[in-house]
Amino acid sequence: MTAATAEPRRDAIISVRDLQVRFQTSDRRATVKAVDGVNFDVRRGETFGIIGESGSGKTTIGRALVFLLNPSAGAILHDGIDPLALPRREFQSHRRDYQIIFQDPNAALNPRMTILASVLEPLELARVGSRTERERQAREALERVGLPQEFGERYPHQLSGGQKQRVVIARALTLKPKLIVCDEVVAALDMSIRGDVLNLFADLQRDLGLTYVFITHDLAVVAHISERVAVMYLGQFVELGPTEEVAERPLHPYTIALLSAEPRPLPSSMRQESRIVLQGEVPSPIDPPSGCRFRTRCPHAQPLCTERVPEWRELKPDHWVACHFADRPNFSNN
Amino acid sequence: MGEGQPALRKSEVAREGARPLLSVRGLGIRFKTTQGIWQATRRIDFDIAPGERVGIVGESGCGKTITGLSILRLLPGNFAGLDGRILFDGVDLASCSARQMRAIRGKRIAMIFQEPMSALDPVFTVGHQIAETLRVHSNVGEEEARARTLEMLRRVGIASPERRIDDYPHQLSGGMRQRVMIAASLICGPQLLIADEPTTALDVTVQAQILELLRDISETSKTALMLITHDLGVVAETCTRMITMYAGEVIEDATVDEALVRPLHPYTSGLLRSLPHLSPRHGRLPSIPGRVPSIAEMPAGCRFRARCAHATKGCEAEQKLQDAGGGRKVRCWRFAELNLPGALHPPDTSASARVARQ
Numbered sequence: 001m002t003a004a005t006a007e008p009r010r011d012a013i014i015s016v017r018d019l020q021v022r023f024q025t026s027d028r029r030a031t032v033k034a035v036d037g038v039n040f041d042v043r044r045g046e047t048f049g050i051i052g053e054s055g056s057g058k059t060t061i062g063r064a065l066v067f068l069l070n071p072s073a074g075a076i077l078h079d080g081i082d083p084l085a086l087p088r089r090e091f092q093s094h095r096r097d098y099q100i101i102f103q104d105p106n107a108a109l110n111p112r113m114t115i116l117a118s119v120l121e122p123l124e125l126a127r128v129g130s131r132t133e134r135e136r137q138a139r140e141a142l143e144r145v146g147l148p149q150e151f152g153e154r155y156p157h158q159l160s161g162g163q164k165q166r167v168v169i170a171r172a173l174t175l176k177p178k179l180i181v182c183d184e185v186v187a188a189l190d191m192s193i194r195g196d197v198l199n200l201f202a203d204l205q206r207d208l209g210l211t212y213v214f215i216t217h218d219l220a221v222v223a224h225i226s227e228r229v230a231v232m233y234l235g236q237f238v239e240l241g242p243t244e245e246v247a248e249r250p251l252h253p254y255t256i257a258l259l260s261a262e263p264r265p266l267p268s269s270m271r272q273e274s275r276i277v278l279q280g281e282v283p284s285p286i287d288p289p290s291g292c293r294f295r296t297r298c299p300h301a302q303p304l305c306t307e308r309v310p311e312w313r314e315l316k317p318d319h320w321v322a323c324h325f326a327d328r329p330n331f332s333n334n
Numbered sequence: 335m336g337e338g339q340p341a342l343r344k345s346e347v348a349r350e351g352a353r354p355l356l357s358v359r360g361l362g363i364r365f366k367t368t369q370g371i372w373q374a375t376r377r378i379d380f381d382i383a384p385g386e387r388v389g390i391v392g393e394s395g396c397g398k399t400i401t402g403l404s405i406l407r408l409l410p411g412n413f414a415g416l417d418g419r420i421l422f423d424g425v426d427l428a429s430c431s432a433r434q435m436r437a438i439r440g441k442r443i444a445m446i447f448q449e450p451m452s453a454l455d456p457v458f459t460v461g462h463q464i465a466e467t468l469r470v471h472s473n474v475g476e477e478e479a480r481a482r483t484l485e486m487l488r489r490v491g492i493a494s495p496e497r498r499i500d501d502y503p504h505q506l507s508g509g510m511r512q513r514v515m516i517a518a519s520l521i522c523g524p525q526l527l528i529a530d531e532p533t534t535a536l537d538v539t540v541q542a543q544i545l546e547l548l549r550d551i552s553e554t555s556k557t558a559l560m561l562i563t564h565d566l567g568v569v570a571e572t573c574t575r576m577i578t579m580y581a582g583e584v585i586e587d588a589t590v591d592e593a594l595v596r597p598l599h600p601y602t603s604g605l606l607r608s609l610p611h612l613s614p615r616h617g618r619l620p621s622i623p624g625r626v627p628s629i630a631e632m633p634a635g636c637r638f639r640a641r642c643a644h645a646t647k648g649c650e651a652e653q654k655l656q657d658a659g660g661g662r663k664v665r666c667w668r669f670a671e672l673n674l675p676g677a678l679h680p681p682d683t684s685a686s687a688r689v690a691r692q
C-alpha cells in the first residue's frame with residue numbers, strides 16, 4: 001500500500017487497511033489465508049462491486065466488513081472509527097447500521113414464521129419503539145420492497161424465490177442501515193426475475209441513500225450495478241477501479257482473462273474470436289505461489305513474477321492494479 | 335395427451351437436408367405425487383441432426399432435465415408415464431425394450447451432469463471407471479482399455495494423464511472431475527452427448543475451457559450435443575441452435591443468431607432483454623412481471639399469458655408449436671405481427687451499426 005490512500009478519504013463509510021483473515025483447516029494442520037492483505041475504501045452512497053472466482057475470499061471480506069468475523073490482522077474502520085474499540089453495548093447498536101444479505105433466502109427465513117414475523121424479528125431483538133410502532137415499520141419495509149400487505153400473513157413456502165429475497169431485503173431495511181453487503185443476492189434467482197431484484201436495489205439506494213458492497217461472480221451483474229469494482233484472486237485484490245474502466249480498459253491479465261471468458265449472449269457476428277483461455281486452475285490459498293499469485297496461470301509471466309510480489313499501485317487516476325507489467329504498452333491488447 | 339401420435343412429416347425431416355439423429359415428437363412426462371398425477375412436460379417436439387449442437391434453455395423447473403433424462407429412460411422412481419415418441423436413428427426409445435436401451439445408453443447416447451462428484455464412484459480410480467464403461471460396451475482387453483482411457487484423458491485436456499489415471503475422484507479439482515466425466519462419456523464414441531448444466535458449478539475461466547472442449551469434440555468427432563443450461567451466454571458460445579422451454583413446453587426453436595437478434599416469442603424476447611450486459615449500464619433492467627405458473631395451477635391456453643405484454647383475446651386458446659418459416663418454430667399465434675426486440679440494446683440498433691460505433 002502506498003501512502004496515497006493510507007488516510008481514509010473523507011467520504012469513506014468503510015476503510016479497510018491491510019486486512020488479513022486466516023482460518024485453520026479442519027485438521028488444524030494448516031492455515032488458509034482467505035484474505036491476505038487487502039486495502040480499499042467504500043465511499044458513501046456508492047455501489048462497490050467485488051468479483052472473483054470461487055474461494056477467492058469474497059464472502060470472507062463481506063463477513064469481516066460487518067464484523068461477523070474478526071480480522072486476523074489489519075483494520076476495518078466504519079465512518080473513521082474502529083467498532084471493535086467501542087464498549088459492547090455501543091458495538092451492538094452500531095452493527096445495525098451495517099447489514100449483510102446472503103444468496104439463499106430460504107436459509108435466512110424461518111419456514112414456521114409468517115413473513116411479517118420474520119421482518120419484525122430484528123426490530124424486536126433491537127427493542128425499537130412500541131409494538132405498534134415496530135409493526136408499522138415492518139409493514140413499511142414490506143411495502144418498500146414491493147410486496148402487497150397480505151404477504152405479511154403468508155409463510156415462506158407460499159412465496160417465489162424472488163419474493164423471498166425481497167422479504168430478506170425488507171428485513172435488513174427495518175433497522176435503517178447505512179450500508180448493506182450483498183453476497184450473491186441474485187445468484188439463486190431465476191433469470192427473468194433477477195432484473196426485478198436488481199432494479200429494487202437501485203431504487204432503494206436512490207430513495208434511502210444506501211451504500212452497497214455487491215459481491216458476485218457474475219460480471220454482467222457487477223457491471224450493471226456498481227460504480228467501482230474490485231477484482232479478487234486468491235485472497236488479494238488484483239485490480240480496482242471505476243467499473244467502466246475495469247470492464248473496458250482492464251489492466252490486470254487476470255481481469256482481461258475473466259472478461260474474455262464470460263459467455264455473452266451475443267450473435268456470432270458480434271462475438272470477439274480472440275478469447276484468452278487460461279490454463280490450469282486456481283492454486284490453494286493454503287500454499288499460494290510466491291511472488292505474483294497469478295503467475296501459475298498468467299500468459300505474460302516473467303522470472304520477476306516468481307521473485308517479487310507486485311506492488312499495489314494507482315496506475316491511472318482511481319484505477320489500481322497489482323502487476324509488474326501492467327503499464328507496458330499493448331500489454332492488454334486494447 | 336389426446337393428440338394421438340403426431341406423424342413425422344417429410345418437410346420436417348428434410349430440414350437442411352440432414353436426416354435427424356434424434357426426433358422427439360409429442361413427448362410428455364407425468365409424475366405420481368401426493369397431490370395426484372402431475373403433467374410435468376407436454377407436447378415437446380424437436381430434432382437434433384448428426385453432429386449438431388443444440389442448446390435447451392429455460393428457467394428452473396421448465397422441464398429441461400427430465401426431457402434429457404427421458405431420452406435415456408433414466409426418470410426418477412415416481413415417474414408415472416410418458417406420451418409421444420423419441421426416435422433415435424430409427425429406434426423409438428420411448429417403447430424399445432430395456433435390453434435395446436442398455437445397448438444404446440452409454441454407448442451411442444451418453445449424458446453428463448452438473449455435479450460430476452455424484453456421478454463418479456468415490457471408491458474406484460477414475461481410470462477404472464472410464465475403462466469399465468468401455469469394457470461393458472465392447473470387447474476390449476484390459477490393456478487396450480487402459481491405453482484408450484489414457485488417450486481419452488489426454489484428449490480432454492488432463493495434463494500428464496499417466497499420473498492422474500490412478501487417482502480417486504476426491505483427489506481432483508471440480509474442473510478436472512468434469513473433464514473425467516466427459517472422457518467417460520466419450521470413450522465409446524457416442525453419436526449424441528446430453529450435457530445437463532455441465533459448467534454451472536465451475537468458475538468462468540474453467541467453464542470457458544470445458545465449453546471449448548465440448549465444441550471441439552463435437553466438431554472433430556461429429557458428436558451431436560444437446561446442451562441443457564439456463565445461461566443464454568453459454569448457448570451463444572457453444573451451440574448453433576437454441577430451443578427455449580417455458581412451463582413444460584417448447585415455445586421457440588431457432589438458430590442461436592436468429593433467436594438472439596430477432597426472437598419470435600414474447601418470453602424469449604423478455605428473457606433476452608432482462609439480462610444485464612457486460613458493458614456498464616446503470617439504467618433500469620426490463621423485467622418480466624409475475625412468475626412461472628406451478629404445475630398444479632397451469633392455466634389453459636397460452637401458458638405465458640398472465641405475464642405477456644402482448645396477450646389479447648385469442649391467447650386463451652391452446653397454442654401450437656407452429657412453423658414460422660426458415661426452419662423456425664414458435665408457440666405463439668401472434669408471432670408474425672409482433673416485432674420483438676432481442677439481446678441487443680437498444681432494440682432497434684442493428685448489429686452492424688453497433689459494431690461500427692465502436
Ligand SMILES: Nc1ncnc2c1ncn2[C@@H]1O[C@H](COP(=O)(O)OP(=O)(O)OP(=O)(O)O)[C@@H](O)[C@H]1O
Nearest residue numbers: 023024032034053054055056057058059060061285
Ligand atoms: N470458516 C472457514 N474455515 C476454514 N476455511 C474457510 C472458512 N471460510 C472460508 N474458508 C476458506 O477461505 C477461502 C475463501 O472463502 P470464501 O467463502 O470467502 O470465498 P468466496 O470468494 O466467497 O467463494 P464463492 O464464490 O465460492 O462463494 C476458501 O479457500 C475457503 O475454503
Ligand SMILES: Nc1ncnc2c1ncn2[C@@H]1O[C@H](COP(=O)(O)OP(=O)(O)OP(=O)(O)O)[C@@H](O)[C@H]1O
Nearest residue numbers: 365374393394395396397398399400401410412564
Ligand atoms: N420426481 C419428480 N416428481 C415430481 N415432479 C418432478 C420430479 N422431477 C421433476 N419434477 C418436476 O418437473 C418439472 C421439470 O423439472 P426439471 O428438473 O426437468 O426442471 P429443469 O428445467 O431441469 O430445472 P432446473 O433449471 O432447476 O434444473 C419441475 O416442475 C419439477 O418440479
Ligand code: SF4
Nearest residue numbers: 292295298305323324
Ligand atoms: S505480475 Fe507477472 S504473473 Fe503477475 S499478473 Fe503481472 S505479468 Fe502476470
Ligand code: SF4
Nearest residue numbers: 636639642645649666
Ligand atoms: S399467445 Fe398471446 S399471451 Fe401467449 S405469448 Fe403469444 S401473445 Fe403472448
Ligand SMILES: [Mg+2]
Nearest residue numbers: 058059060183
Ligand atoms: Mg462466497
Ligand SMILES: [Mg+2]
Nearest residue numbers: 398399400530
Ligand atoms: Mg435441471
